[in-house]
Amino acid sequence: MSVFDEELHKLKDKLLKMGALVEDAIRNSIHALVKRDNELAGRVIETDRIINMLDVEIDEDSIRLIALKQPMAVDLRFITTAMKITTDLERMGDLAVNIAERAIELNEEPILKPYIDIPKMRELAQGMTRDALDAFVRKDKKLAMDVIMRDDEVDDLKHEVLRELAFFMAQDPTTVSRAMKISFVTQYLERIADHATNIAEMVIYLAEGKMIRHAVPHHEA
Amino acid sequence: MSVFDEELHKLKDKLLKMGALVEDAIRNSIHALVKRDNELAGRVIETDRIINMLDVEIDEDSIRLIALKQPMAVDLRFITTAMKITTDLERMGDLAVNIAERAIELNEEPILKPYIDIPKMRELAQGMTRDALDAFVRKDKKLAMDVIMRDDEVDDLKHEVLRELAFFMAQDPTTVSRAMKISFVTQYLERIADHATNIAEMVIYLAEGKMIRHAVPHHEA
Numbered sequence: 001m002s003v004f005d006e007e008l009h010k011l012k013d014k015l016l017k018m019g020a021l022v023e024d025a026i027r028n029s030i031h032a033l034v035k036r037d038n039e040l041a042g043r044v045i046e047t048d049r050i051i052n053m054l055d056v057e058i059d060e061d062s063i064r065l066i067a068l069k070q071p072m073a074v075d076l077r078f079i080t081t082a083m084k085i086t087t088d089l090e091r092m093g094d095l096a097v098n099i100a101e102r103a104i105e106l107n108e109e110p111i112l113k114p115y116i117d118i119p120k121m122r123e124l125a126q127g128m129t130r131d132a133l134d135a136f137v138r139k140d141k142k143l144a145m146d147v148i149m150r151d152d153e154v155d156d157l158k159h160e161v162l163r164e165l166a167f168f169m170a171q172d173p174t175t176v177s178r179a180m181k182i183s184f185v186t187q188y189l190e191r192i193a194d195h196a197t198n199i200a201e202m203v204i205y206l207a208e209g210k211m212i213r214h215a216v217p218h219h220e221a
Numbered sequence: 222m223s224v225f226d227e228e229l230h231k232l233k234d235k236l237l238k239m240g241a242l243v244e245d246a247i248r249n250s251i252h253a254l255v256k257r258d259n260e261l262a263g264r265v266i267e268t269d270r271i272i273n274m275l276d277v278e279i280d281e282d283s284i285r286l287i288a289l290k291q292p293m294a295v296d297l298r299f300i301t302t303a304m305k306i307t308t309d310l311e312r313m314g315d316l317a318v319n320i321a322e323r324a325i326e327l328n329e330e331p332i333l334k335p336y337i338d339i340p341k342m343r344e345l346a347q348g349m350t351r352d353a354l355d356a357f358v359r360k361d362k363k364l365a366m367d368v369i370m371r372d373d374e375v376d377d378l379k380h381e382v383l384r385e386l387a388f389f390m391a392q393d394p395t396t397v398s399r400a401m402k403i404s405f406v407t408q409y410l411e412r413i414a415d416h417a418t419n420i421a422e423m424v425i426y427l428a429e430g431k432m433i434r435h436a437v438p439h440h441e442a
Binding site: 059062063066067070072073076077080083084087162165166169170171173174176177180183184187198205 | 277280283284287288291293294297298301304305308383387390391392394395397398401404405408419
């Protein structure tokens, strides 16, 4: 393996490490909500620092790699895409922090109803995150396309949850504050899935040079 | 001016052009809401294509510039930051589209109440966008810092709007569906301001190599 390949390999490893931390943060933030576990929510907020550090590190490593090794176009594209992906991952970490913050607030009030669709959304969003990163490091177009397809399921679940919350609020005004916070959580999860979709679109663009990146507009709410 | 400087200049111009279109989209999406103007909302949705095209173009121009000119570290950092900024701008354009979509839905129902704080949020978010980009092309650290400071005002206004919407929903169940849509609009605006803040943080990082990028966590809701 050349020195350059070795450095590129290290970059991929660091990106996957960052991705694994983001996955943990997504899982733990929703567990903190469902199990009403403030300690776990606190841990999500705490761990975000490490995610942020990795974002900066990967940026620095990438710049250094480009400046010193002057990679060919295909490698250059891979590295600049990695730099964009870390930005997405960092924001996903922030969204997990937002979920953890809402969980702590919701834990101060009686439970509104058992969470059913939100854990499903979490599982989908987390799987999309993992697969989008795998698709990137393995340059797997098919897997990236599969991630993009799953985004609709997340949106459908979100609509389901929002409909239900609207019903609660219309029936009983005392539920409004809690229902709004839960609606924010569903939107954070939707945005996490959107970031995973963005990563998957970049993977396809990288592989094909095609404008899939903007072929499908991101509809929300 | 060297050929490289000329190319860099063109890149900045294209980025500013993209920024101006995003600013228009933000302004028009909220005008469409406030003035109940479906035609204007449609135009925001339509124009997003051009924003998306510019995103891809700037990426391509940047890659080409790095590959052919092998710029020095300081210029390399500037160009890779431009590539990250276009990603933010593209997402801001998507958020303006989301606002336009909610505006069209809200226009089908009677008006809930006159919009007062949302136009203020719009003005702030739009000004932050313009100044963040100006700060980038002029490498103006002070202006970037000023953008970051303004993010709190946007959050305060959002809380104000959400409090008011919660009050409406608790008083009158028939307002729930409209109030939820308006709450989404405030969140889209908040995210637009977050993107502007992210850009400003990157400008400071570029100027100082300091980790301001993650010094202030992005609290939401």
